[in-house]
Amino acid sequence: MELSGHVDVSAEVEGLKNLRRTIRQAGGDTKDLRNANLAAAQTIVPIAAGLAPKVSGRLAASIRAGATQKAGMVRAGRKLIPYANPIHWGWPKRHIAPNPWVATAAAANEELWLKVYEQHIDRILGKIEGKKR
Structure with missing residues (x-):
């Protein structure tokens, strides 16, 4: 077990690579994707803290x-x-049982963060469509 000192929890979005390519080809700013990803992740922070x-x-x-x-x-x-x-993922050698509160918060509230993510993606696509006109 690697003890990096912190917990990372993430989710993979199918088709994100194609979306980035499409945004670039349409002249959009792929940096907007960072904001979409950040907004979705921020919805989990207060839930995980609780x-x-x-x-x-x-x-x-x-x-x-x-x-x-x-x-x-x-x-x-x-x-x-x-x-x-070790508290989040557990550490069997030290008899620490896993307590995956961040992963639980993300999984249990997928509908919430997915909605936020989709709203940001819709805004990005709206900007691109506006440029085409």
Whole structure:
């Protein structure tokens, strides 16, 4: 098990590569995809924070969204909170059972973040259609 100190949870969107190519070919800005990915990931942050184990509250406070043009991510932990990864995914050698609160928040609220993502994609496509006219 790699102990990187943080948890990364992401979802793959089918056809995203083709969408990026289509946006580029139509003269659109693929950087808008980063905003769509970030907005979708941000919907999970407060839900995951509510589900996070709370001893000191530092773990819940470390949950944040991130994004690239290719993916949106929800992360927890950092260098000073290295226990996020083993608490989330478990660590059998140390008898730490998994408690995947970030993954649970993302899976249980897929409809919510997917709706936000689709709204952003519709705006991007609307911009492209506006340029064609």
